[in-house]
Structure formats: structure tokens, C-alpha cells
Amino acid sequence: MPIITLTTDFGLKDSHVGAMKGVIWSLAPHAQIADITHLVEPQNIQQAAQLIRRAAPYYPPATIHVVVVDPGVGTERRPIAGRLGEHFVVGPDNGVFTALVEYHEGRGDSTEFVHLTRSEYWLPRVSFVFHGRDIFAPVAAHLANGVPLDRLGEPIADIVRLRFAKPLPLPNGLRGEVTHIDHFGNIYTNILRSDIQDKRVREVHIGASVVRDFVKTFGERMPGTLVSLFGSSDHLLVCEVNGNAARRLGVQVGDGVEVFFE
Incomplete structure (x- = not known):
């Protein structure tokens, strides 16, 4: 069927x-x-x-x-x-x-x-x-x-293609941008797990905030905590546990984000 x-x-x-x-x-x-x-x-x-x-x-x-x-x-x-x-x-x-x-x-x-x-x-x-x-x-x-x-x-022979921004290298980090905000207010970036590979994330700079909690899943931190993690599609996300990170941080699609490694 x-x-x-x-x-x-x-x-x-x-x-x-x-x-x-x-x-x-x-x-x-x-x-x-x-x-x-x-x-x-x-x-x-x-x-x-x-x-x-x-x-x-x-x-x-x-x-x-x-x-x-x-x-x-x-x-x-x-x-x-x-x-x-x-x-x-x-x-x-x-x-x-x-x-x-x-x-x-x-x-x-x-x-x-x-x-x-x-x-x-x-x-x-x-x-x-x-x-x-x-x-x-x-x-x-x-x-x-x-x-x-x-x-x-x-x-x-070919179709119209969009041009998606790629992360840019920084000294000990990457600069990307916000690509999507989901129903929960989770902030998706264009930085993928494969861009970071085996490096350890130290902090994520987004808007006027610095997010230092990098976790595997939301339940590792208390409600209201700002965290970064890899989502199910392997994009780097910034989230508020049981909250709305985009609203809290005043972030919109197209805003910049910087990731720094340990």
C-alpha cells in the first residue's frame, strides 16, 4: 500500500x-x-x-x-x-x-x-x-x-537549490547560526555533530548568554537550566530544560552562535 x-x-x-x-x-x-x-x-x-x-x-x-x-x-x-x-x-x-x-x-x-x-x-x-x-x-x-x-x-538536469550557511572555524571553536526554533522553543543551529567530531564542548555563546552545560539529554539537569546538546538529527541545540530557550534568550532564526572547545 x-x-x-x-x-x-x-x-x-x-x-x-x-x-x-x-x-x-x-x-x-x-x-x-x-x-x-x-x-x-x-x-x-x-x-x-x-x-x-x-x-x-x-x-x-x-x-x-x-x-x-x-x-x-x-x-x-x-x-x-x-x-x-x-x-x-x-x-x-x-x-x-x-x-x-x-x-x-x-x-x-x-x-x-x-x-x-x-x-x-x-x-x-x-x-x-x-x-x-x-x-x-x-x-x-x-x-x-x-x-x-x-x-x-x-x-x-538540475533543480533550484538553496544555499545553506556552513559553520566557520574560530580559534578553538566554530561560528554558526540559528536555523530553526521548534515547538518547545529549542534552538537548532547549523553546527552538526560531525563538525565537532571528538572535541568536547566547553561553552556556547548565543545572544547575550553563555551556556556552559553540555549534556546528553534534558533530564541530566534541573528544570530551568540552559543546556546545549546534540538533537536527534545531530544538530547542536540550545535548550531550556522544561522551558522555552528561544523566548528566554530572545533568539531568532539567523542569529549567530559560537561554540568553543575544551
């Missing part, structure tokens, strides 16, 4: 997500639909790229990942579909698949993309402002029904 995931910035108030699911089930009633999130910040392509990267690898082979964070809908931006290793993706060509493509390339997986040009695989009437319902949902359903990728459009 094929799985189709949905990641959007549509929120939970309106009918957009429900309409997409209706299209999918009308064309592929056997498909399972999994909601990764519909709470991406509006038009935040970079956030969507990071969230789909963190979730998609945990789905089984042949899963179809639909991402609709599409501020360029109805313009000349291309609708695309692709195969990344044993997974498929469908969405706008605006960089939203950058992090997931880089993940698969890092694993040595083959990748291919098509520009969705075969309108017989769309809904008969296409709105200028809702390609999620009228193009991406039906294309995902046709993939779930076994339609080959190359039948959906014309091959393209």
Missing part, C-alpha cells in the same frame, strides 16, 4: 489540506496519507527544506513526499517530481528539496527529476494559486498508482 506524505504551510484552519487529500484518495483510494506538518511558517522555503529532510528518511522505500510551500505558485517556477534513491518527491522547483537531495547524494543514491509538463496527469482545471491540489496531489496519486516518473514530464 503506497504512502504519500504531505508537508505544507497551509495551517490547520482552512480546507486546503483536506482538498489535497480528497484529490489523492479520488485517484488512488488505496494510498495511505501521512501528515509530516502543515505548520511550516508561511512561505518559509528554507524551514520546509530542513523539516522534510529530517522526516523523509524514516519512511519506507517508494514513499512519495509532497511538499507545498510555494510562494511562486502561478509564476514561471517549474512544478517538478523526482526520484531520490528509493523515494519520490513532488512539489515546486524553488529549493524546497535541497536538503533532502543533499542527504541522498551524500549516501551515493542516484537522483532524477522531471519538469511536470503532462497535463493529463493533473486535474482538468488548474488554478493559478493552488497547484498543491490541482497538480501536485494528482501527480502523487498517479505515482502511487504505478505511473513511471518519466511519463509525467520532461527530464531536467
